[in-house]
Structures are given as structure tokens and as C-alpha cells.
Amino acid sequence: MRQLTTTFLTCCILILWGCGSSSSNEEENTLVDSGPQTWEQTLQQAKGTTVQMMMWQGDPFINAYMEDYVIPTVQNQFGVSIEISSGQGTQIVSTLMSEQQARVAESAVDLVWINGETFFQLRQIDALYGPFTDDLPNSDFINWDSPFISQDFQQPTDGYECPWGNVQYCLIYNSEHVTSPPKTLDELEDWVKQHPGKFTFSSDFTGMTLLKSMLINMAGSKTALDGPFDEAKYNELSSHLWEYLNRIKPYFWREGKTFPSSVAPMHQLFSNGELWFTMSNNDGEVENKVLQGVLPSSSRAYVLEGGTIQNSHYLGVVKKAKHKAGAQVLINFLISPEAQLRKADPAVWGDGTVLELTRLPAQYQEEIKRLNNREFAPTRASIEPFALKEPDPEYMIRLNADFRKYVIEK
Amino acid sequence: MTRTLAKALFILFVVIPSFLGLSYALGVSFGLIGLGNGAPSFTLSHWEVMFSEGRLMKSIGYTILLAASAIAGAALIALGLLSPLLKRMPGNTLPWFYFVPLGIPPIVAAFFTFSALANTGLLSRIAVKLGMIPDASSFPILINDELGIGVWLTHVMLAFPFFLILFLSSAKTQEVHRLRETASSLGASSAYILRKVIRPIVIRKNAPLLIIWFIFVLGTYEIPLLLGGQKIRPVALVIIDKMRGYSLATIPEGYAMSAFYAVFIMALSFLLVKLISRRYDA
Structure with missing residues (x-):
């Protein structure tokens, strides 16, 4: 016992000593951050490097886009290799946070696929390199005037992340069973009560995006949640939201006693006919999911009349990245008209472009317009008037915690 | 040396x-x-939040109940199978198919359970085809349910073949089949033999391994992640929620929970081992 106590105390001392403050490595990093001055120099510096990219790898279409198209093209055109590792959201934050605590001079990760609260958290711990987006030649094509692109969860991106894709939340219904989908919260309440067990939402990010949309719908104004987190406003609106959800919860799938943990099982329940509604953060996802055979061809996507959240997802360079030049070359390629066009194709990924059509060469404008002819989802132009901005990240944090407290555990 | x-x-x-x-x-x-x-x-704020929320304590209680009942269920099934197996093949080893569940990773087992027991799963469809239920939605809720029936069944499925092998092995080394034959020739019933002859020998002999499996189930993650309900969840899921949630502020609470749970499990294991040793000595 005495030996164990001694070992434990030694470990405590070791940990505290290991995590104590030191400045030697911080000095090294300021040198690493002094990046190249011109794009030509960046290209030269990037050549022969291997960029470590951390991204969500949960979709076979996205994985195939990266593996079969991006990796070989970037290797051939720029001599930059890419190695992808799996990770998203808090996994990225945890990884970079651990590196900061260990005071590593160079991160194991160069490039991360992020948005919203992850960007907010990474900025909080100062883990992102930047500003860098102005250095990318292809950033000239980006529609920086759009608040859905230049702001990420109400935070100016300030050049610390580069938009990669833009999507809008949508509900997906089975047109075989649902002829006239509910478009307002009142209609949704009526529909759910008339069709018990056929509606639910996931308790993950996608479900929380629906709750954010509902919160803004309840506020009655598209801009109601603009600006920093407002405690009083949140308390008032969220109390209405919990009241609304608890009122219709008994008519949800499984009487609202449980919620699917993510959209993947929801899609499965939808395909099996157990649910008549599923959902997606990407308005174009229904197209590729039908092509994959995951969703039935009777699936149709739509948005609420009061609007749904539209947001962008971004690419960030890690502050202590070993290959910042390679990461920037890769990002520049990913926002090129060629790569964005390919990504927008539902047969490839079906992700909305962040480029401003009028700034693109004519051939790309035509191609992207052609891709907008969707079969199962509404066109981008038709749903954009119903787009709602992401509110401050604190709304998401609070909704997530309170949804568990006031709805799931009630 | x-x-x-x-x-x-x-x-x-x-x-x-x-x-x-x-x-x-x-x-x-x-x-x-x-x-x-x-x-x-x-x-101390993170510890205060952890205790004031009350979620951890509920979760620990649920996890212990789940693990203990799964171990008890698996041990009972293994014991139930032991007697007829000893009768039929006292000197032989188990047929190969008993070993199959041991090679299945927990996450795969969870998917099997999901495919079989979901409302639109295999059993439900068979029941509809046989006319036992009018439609798939009438099938009892066994997945993502509040009690964690699907989680429990999966743990039992994974544990009982292992227990059976253990029990069979100790029954052989302790020559239980001879004791069984003797008891039987003296007129003892099968149930009596199981209760008074087989169970005391195999359970006591394997108690440390049953405790290890119990501790293993206390850390269950993948199975309840896929098959569990949302109202009360095992500790591992609650900790991960705190550590990987949307807020950095909850990470230290997650660490407080994990430290508390680690110490709690160590103390529990220590107590259980002491208790068993005392029973052995007695």
C-alpha cells in the first residue's frame, strides 16, 4: 500500500511538473509561423511535403472524393502528398489541446475540417494559424459578401479558416406517405399528433440544428438571435421550445422516450418505413443518399417556412502545423472552381459551393447551374430566402445541455 | 530475481x-x-457541478445494475447448460460453435442485436410474416429502450460462452461429473445437484474471473452507444459527453467524473476480492 501511495504521489508530481509553464518551445513556434511571402514561394515550399489532414470520414462519398480525386490531383499538380486521419469537432480540439499542454513544437496535424463551435473553441485556445485566406489565389472566387460564409456561428472568420462548402438544413419526408409536409411549427405539431411514432429528430449536431431553427422560428424574426449570446432571450425562447417539444413528445417515435443518437440510424429507420421523416444538414444530401440507395426514391427534402439554418464548413491550418505551405496549397485547390464543381455534383458529394457564380469563368457557371437541377431536393435558389444564420455558439452549447435536462430526462 | x-x-x-x-x-x-x-x-467547482447534477450517481447505479444483471444472467445460462453438457460429454471439449461469440467484437455484436431486435429487424419481420403481430411497430421495444434490454442481451450473449468454457474447465479439473453421478445415484434431483454440487464448485472457483468480467462490463461503451436509451446511460457515455461536448468548460467535469469513477471501481473491486477471499477462507 505504501509503495502504491508513493508511486501515485510521484505520478502526481511528474504530471504537474510536465504540465508546468515553459517558454522555450513557444519561441521556436514564432519562427515556424513566419510563413512565405508570395504564392510562388508557397508552392515551392509545399512541394514534396506530406500534409496531415484531420477530417470526419463518416460518408463514403466524401471519402471517395478525397481518396480518388483530391489526393491524386494535388500530388500530380503540386507534388503535395496528403494523409488523412479521422477526427471531428471535439476530437480535433482535444488533440490540439493535448499538444499545447505537451508544448510540442510541431503539431501532428496540419489541416483540419471544422466549423461553428469547433472554430470557436480552437480560436479560444489559439490553435489556428492565420490570417491566411487572403494569400490564397482562389479566394478571389469566394463570395465573402455572404454572411453565411464570412461569419461562422456569428463570429467573423478573420482569415483563420477558409470556407469549403455551404449547406442548408432540411427535413426529408417520404412522399409515399406524406403528401403535404408541415411547413410551420404549428403544422408540424398537428402532423405529429395525427401520425404518432413517425417523427423524431436526432440528439446530435443535426438535431440541435433543427432546435436552433425552431428557436429562431419562435422568435418570429430571422435576425432575432443575431449578435452575442443573450441569456434573457435564450431563457424566454427556450422555455417556449421545451414546452412545445414536451407537448408533442408523446407522439414522437418511441413516444419520445428516446431519440436516435445520430442521423445515420434515422436514415435507416426512414428507409425501413419506421419513420416518415428524416433530416440533413446538407440540402443536397438527399440526392446522393438516394443514389447510394440509402434513402428510397420517394424521399423529398424541404425547408420550414420560418426558415432553417444555413451554414458553411471550413478548413483551418493548425498554428503549429509542420507543413503550413502544403496545407495552404491543398486548401487553395479545394476552393478552386474545378474542385468545387466536382464536389457539388450529387453523384460525387452534393455539397454546396462557396464560390460566387458571377466571379467564375463562364464554363464553370454553366456547369454549376446544371448541377442545381435537383430531382429530390429543392434548388438552392428556392430555399435561400428561407436561410437562417447560425446563432452564437453558446446557443448550441446551452440547447444541447438543456435539451437533455428538460426534454430527454423529463 | x-x-x-x-x-x-x-x-x-x-x-x-x-x-x-x-x-x-x-x-x-x-x-x-x-x-x-x-x-x-x-x-473545486468542477467536482461541485458533478455532484450537484446528480447525473453521475444515477449513471453509476444504472451501470452497476446493468453489469451485475448481465453477469448473473450469463452465469445462470452457463450453469444451466453445464449440467446436460457434463452428462453428455464428461471428458470432451465444447463443440466449436460455442466459441463463435467469443470472436465477435462488442460493436459487431451490438449491430447483430440491432439487426435482429429492432422494430424493423429480423425477428419483427418474421413475427409479422407468421401473423403473430399485425405490423412491425407492434413488436416490443428492445432497442434504445429505457431499461437497456438490448444492451443487456448483447452482454449476456458475449459473456455466457466464456463462462461456460470456464465452468466446464473447472468442473473437469474438480471432477464434478463424478460428484454428480454419486449424488444422482443417491437419489438427488438434477436441480438439487446443480444448486448444491455444481454451483458452489464452479462459481467459487471462477469468482475472480466473473469479477473481472463485471469490471469490464462497467466500462461498456460501444454497446449502449448503439443500443441504449437516452434517459439513463452508462458512465462511459456520460463521461464522453462531458469531454467531447460542445463546450470546453465541461471537459474538467468529464475528468472529475472519470477520476471519481476510476477510484470508485478500484475500491469496489478491492472490496469484492476481499469478500470472495473471505468466503474462500471460510
């Missing part, structure tokens, strides 16, 4: 890493190790 080396290796590869992890968790939970750029300073 060999004993000293083994002890040194155990300390180096087991004790030190575990204690380092625990020390780190305690350091973060007490604010002594700062996350991000905040300056470290001692605080």
Missing part, C-alpha cells in the same frame, strides 16, 4: 501509466492543469 523483474514490469507498464492517467485527470478536475490558455488555479 524473476519475481522482482515481473513486479518491476507490472509497475512500469500497468501501475505507472494508470496512476499517471489518474493524476492527470485529478489535476485537470481540480484546475491544477489548465486547459487552453487559462492560467491554472485550484478549484
